Amino acid sequence: MTPIAPNHKPAILALSDGTVVRGRSIGSVGTTGGELCFNTSMTGYQEIFTDPSYHGQLMMMTYPHIGNYGTMSRDDEARKVMISGLIVRSFSDDYSNPIADGSLQDYLERNKLIGISGVDTRMLVRHIRTKGVMNAVISSEISDEKELIRKAKEWDDMEGLELATRVTRKEAQTVPSDGPYRIAAMDYGIKQNIINSFVNRGCTLRVFPAETAPEKVMEWEADGYFFSNGPGDPNASSHYGLPVVEAAKKSGKPLFGICLGHQLMALSEGIPIRKMFVGHRGANQPVKNLKTGLVEISTQNHGFAVDEKRIDTSKVEVTHINLNDQTIEGLRFKNFQGMSVQYHPEASPGPHDSSYLFDQFMEMVEQGAGHKEQATTGTEKSN
Known part of the structure; x- marks a missing residue:
């Protein structure tokens, strides 16, 4: 069974090809979208989230456990979080790091970032590698799957986009x-x-x-x-x-x-x-x-x-x-x-x-x- 964060609201990830997965909300509550991509790094999630090159993209981390060492302001690569949304398998509200400034959940909320946890990221990575890159939408406020799929299809494609x-x-x-x-x-x-x-x-x-x-x-x-x-x-x-x-x-x-x-x-x-x-x-x-x-x-x-x-x-x-x-x-x-x-x-x-x-x-x-x-x-x- 895919691990979930039980204290977080239900959330949905809808892809433009009609694929829908359900999980739990992390970070802020709301709806966001962008090009769905994945990162294979085991650590360094804060540097990834603040890399301006990721602007306009939903970031899926392939490493299963995210958040367990918290966040540190010195690790930011830019003045704010740049990704449009976050997708993880197992999210940690707690952290173990004597020099951390706080938890990843607090960091995401402070930066108003919307995310989803408790999803099968390995399945999604295989799906993207087979079908190719596509847009997607994350929502913890809209429960209508068809509406979210429509939003994903209407989202601006990265090709031709000036950012x-x-x-x-x-x-x-x-x-x-x-x-x-x-x-x-x-x-x-x-x-x-x-x-x-x-x-x-x-x-x-x-x-x-x-x-x-x-x-x-x-x-x-x-x-x-x-x-x-x-x-x-x-x-x-x-x-x-x-x-x-x-x-x-x-x-x-x-x-x-x-x-x-x-x-x-x-x-x-x-x-x-x-x-x-x-x-x-x-x-x-x-x-x-x-x-x-x-x-x-x-x-x-x-x-x-x-x-x-x-x-x-x-x-x-x-x-x-x-x-x-x-x-x-x-x-x-x-x-x-x-x-x-x-x-x-x-x-x-x-x-x-x-x-x-x-x-x-x-x-x-x-x-x-x-x-x-x-x-x-x-x-x-x-x-």
Whole structure:
């Protein structure tokens, strides 16, 4: 028998294909919907819930027990919870963690997140892997299954959906460091640990909102340009993303992209992006580095990918592939100084096998900026 939370209201999960499962409400009471996806991480649920790349998605955790170590404010990757809803098999109201701030239930209520527990997540994962990604609705206030199925069918599809502007910051912000290098970072939903990864390497960051005009970004005279992760269809973000990528390419400075940023850099070279049948989401995805032959265990979160059937090898070199399905996971660009990966080298949560990618980018920045002793410090130039 699937374990349930007996002190919580009944809830329903309805998929757009007519599949309906019942369980118990967790978090806030209400109705929510989005693209149903699953994450295979065993831990790190708070970092997952606050990852802006998950905006607009219902998150199903494949690990059966969720909530048993509580929550800690320091683990947030953004200023608020970003997922649209949560689906788990067994939910723990109690927690055992001496440094936790509180329970996951309190955290979900505080962030007004709606969820459901006590459902057969293994069955649902198999269903999605067979049928493909689809929309769904969670409700703890509507009991009419047909109405919920209708809502799921009417929910906006992720393909063609522009979401980065919903999670980006409203104003540019400088994040100082003691180092000499200046990185202009485009915020399409940037994670906090990406910012930390640059600051820890001596970079002062100027983080720009997603729709910032390229002229404004170029005014800051960065030593390198970073294009962040983010939610939604990259094709729908290209009208504001590509002009900045093109301006950065013309600057002659190195470029680095992660996730959505990787896809925008590929689009700038005319390489199409496709919607995946089932995305990659978890902290245990095997990636092969084609340059070294080594395998990295990576953190991933993407439902779109570079179209491997339409790759143009005169413009890019494929550097990394996913060993589960051969999806392209990394590129080096031949017409400008640029590198990008589909996955998350900053982890959070997950392994740090791929953190060297930040170091590789910094080597490119250092070569372009010249000797460190001749560079002006980021704090002096940050205004």
